[in-house]
Amino acid sequence: MDALYTAAATANGREGRAVSSDGRLDLTLAFPAALGGDGKGTNPEQLFAAGYAACFASALGAVGREAKVDTRDASVTAEVGIGKDDDGGFALSVTLRVELPEELQNATGRELVERAHRFCPYSKATRGNIPVELVVE
Template identity: 80%
Template sequence: MDALYTAVATANGREGRAVSSDGRLDLPLAPPPALGGDGQGTNPEQLFAAGYAACFAGALGVVGRQAEVDTKDASVTAEVGIGKDETGGFGIKVTLRVELPEHLQGEAGRQLVEQAHQVCPYSKATRGNIPVELVTE
């Protein structure tokens, strides 16, 4: 694959900072209280959730345009959970909640969400690696 764009960011652990190469992203990092931290910064799960939600919404727009369906009023909320996995390490799971406008309620909307899941780069990257649940609202 030839990259059309490459994002570059550097972090120095779960407690520190995350900074993009262009300086537009510059965030303090801290584990959430549920993981023993003080919650005084963002965390990798929040960053992943924001990226996945934005990417999936973009994919929904692409499949909507291909189907000549207006998806601009749709929104995507990504819930990223972290917990112990069966190996004793940590793993993540994702629930994508897609809120569709009234004209996309029902089977037609669910089909667009499924199509978006097939083309979204985050969905492709996670497929077979972590559980991803799609919820259409």
């Protein structure tokens, strides 16, 4: 693959900072309270959730335009879970909640969501690596 764009960011752990190479992203990082931290910063799971939600919404728009279906009123919420895995480490899971406008709450809307899941780069990256559940609302 020839990259059309490359993003770069540097972090120094879950408690510290994350800064993009252009300086537009500059965040304090902290463990969430649920993992024993003070929760006074963002965390990698939130960042992944935001990126995946944005990318999936964009993919839904692309497949909608291709199908000549207006998906502008759709929204995507990504829920990223972290928990212990069988190897003693940690693993992620994702639930993508796609809220479709009333006129797309049918088989056509569900098919567009499935097509977006096949098209989205985040979905391609996670496929076969972590569980991703699609929920159409």
